[in-house]
Amino acid sequence: MRRLFRSPSPRMLLIVSGLAFGVLASLLVRWGNPANMGFCAACFLRDITGALGLHRAEVVQYIRPEILGLVLGSFTAAFAFKEFRTRGGSAPLVRFFLGALMMIGALVFLGCPVRALLRLAGGDLNGITALGGLVSGAFLGILFLRRGFNLGRSAKMPALAGWLFPAFMVVLLLFAIFTPYFILSSGSGTGSLHAALWISLAIGLGVGFLAQRTRMCFVGGWRDLMLIRDMHLFSIIAAFFVGALVTNLILGQIDHWGFVGQPISHDEHLWNFFGMALLGLAATLLGGCPLRQLILSGQGDTDAAMTVFGMIAGAAVAHNFGLAASAKGVTTFGAWTVGIGLAVVLVIGFLMKERRAS
Amino acid sequence: MIEVDARGFSCPVPVVKTKEAIDNNPKAPLTVLVESEVSKENVSRLARSRGYSVMVERVEDGFRLLLSPSFK
Numbered sequence: 511m512r513r514l515f516r517s518p519s520p521r522m523l524l525i526v527s528g529l530a531f532g533v534l535a536s537l538l539v540r541w542g543n544p545a546n547m548g549f550c551a552a553c554f555l556r557d558i559t560g561a562l563g564l565h566r567a568e569v570v571q572y573i574r575p576e577i578l579g580l581v582l583g584s585f586t587a588a589f590a591f592k593e594f595r596t597r598g599g600s601a602p603l604v605r606f607f608l609g610a611l612m613m614i615g616a617l618v619f620l621g622c623p624v625r626a627l628l629r630l631a632g633g634d635l636n637g638i639t640a641l642g643g644l645v646s647g648a649f650l651g652i653l654f655l656r657r658g659f660n661l662g663r664s665a666k667m668p669a670l671a672g673w674l675f676p677a678f679m680v681v682l683l684l685f686a687i688f689t690p691y692f693i694l695s696s697g698s699g700t701g702s703l704h705a706a707l708w709i710s711l712a713i714g715l716g717v718g719f720l721a722q723r724t725r726m727c728f729v730g731g732w733r734d735l736m737l738i739r740d741m742h743l744f745s746i747i748a749a750f751f752v753g754a755l756v757t758n759l760i761l762g763q764i765d766h767w768g769f770v771g772q773p774i775s776h777d778e779h780l781w782n783f784f785g786m787a788l789l790g791l792a793a794t795l796l797g798g799c800p801l802r803q804l805i806l807s808g809q810g811d812t813d814a815a816m817t818v819f820g821m822i823a824g825a826a827v828a829h830n831f832g833l834a835a836s837a838k839g840v841t842t843f844g845a846w847t848v849g850i851g852l853a854v855v856l857v858i859g860f861l862m863k864e865r866r867a868s
Numbered sequence: 869m870i871e872v873d874a875r876g877f878s879c880p881v882p883v884v885k886t887k888e889a890i891d892n893n894p895k896a897p898l899t900v901l902v903e904s905e906v907s908k909e910n911v912s913r914l915a916r917s918r919g920y921s922v923m924v925e926r927v928e929d930g931f932r933l934l935l936s937p938s939f940k
Contacts, residue, residue: 593905600878655884663876666929725879725906733880738887738914797878813878 532753545773552616565829569699579714584808596672598812609820615788623728647790672810
């Protein structure tokens, strides 16, 4: 077992992990999660933000155990393979803002890169527009990386700092189990649709463990394909899509193919494209998609944890200020914010460069 | 010998820096310093795909990778 996870060229492990994740994501819909949303790092963090009362959109409030599982699964894998290392100090505030903008982009499209694939695998062709935007954003990010963009070096920190984020997840898990009065939970709408707590948690844990071992990243796969013509991470994405698509076909979970009338989706192509372009660009500068940031947070990377808190703040802002889209479409403020967000990330991309050592 | 110090940088910066060094110094041996297991794997994969042989040496807080071009 240990050897399988440690083998130097674990292409097989990547493909099996991707397939398993895709199958499980579709099964989660069968078991109660919202349609085409078996798994979504952005939507689920947004639901947690709502459950904590940080935004007031009553239909999207629920402590999604998948997220807690992801982080704790990564934490377990990192410990088992001696990869837990507490680090931090690589432009935390910039990461916080990039995380927030990444979330706003996701909530204009209504999904993270994982859900973009799940939507496509469920018949929602808006997934194609979104992937087009995502890849364009990642391409732009690569241009900045080639110019020498980076967020600076991180430094070693006392172990306690790395434990804080997983500990926060344990607290959320206790909230999810004991549902104290201050934790909100949707009575109707997307937030009310969920699989049983232990199923969601178990799948989250498993996916978190595999994602830590395989370095799974739903932006990194596209990035490496373009940057170094490497299929390594992309093979996970491809396997994930195949796994989800085949499972949806078998379970009859594809209602119809098309752009219109898809679950938790709108067909404003321009904003689906630019929302995900914003996410793709920010994620490339950050070095990982929303899911990857959660995995890194579980293995002691406090900069990634700052990014996740940025995403939580982004979700709160998106719903409190009416930026988030809905099945009805994009809001005016949402569209404006994507434009402004892209401008802000471009400025960050231009200005954050390493100074030459004198 | 050309040395790339990518310690402390997160993915994908070590790969970008190594790629730049390879492109600027074709067929020269390189040393790359990285900190994490992930960076070690990524840089090694890039180097092998470009026809370099990779030797990994464990050093204090990280790895030193010796990339030598193999001529065939």
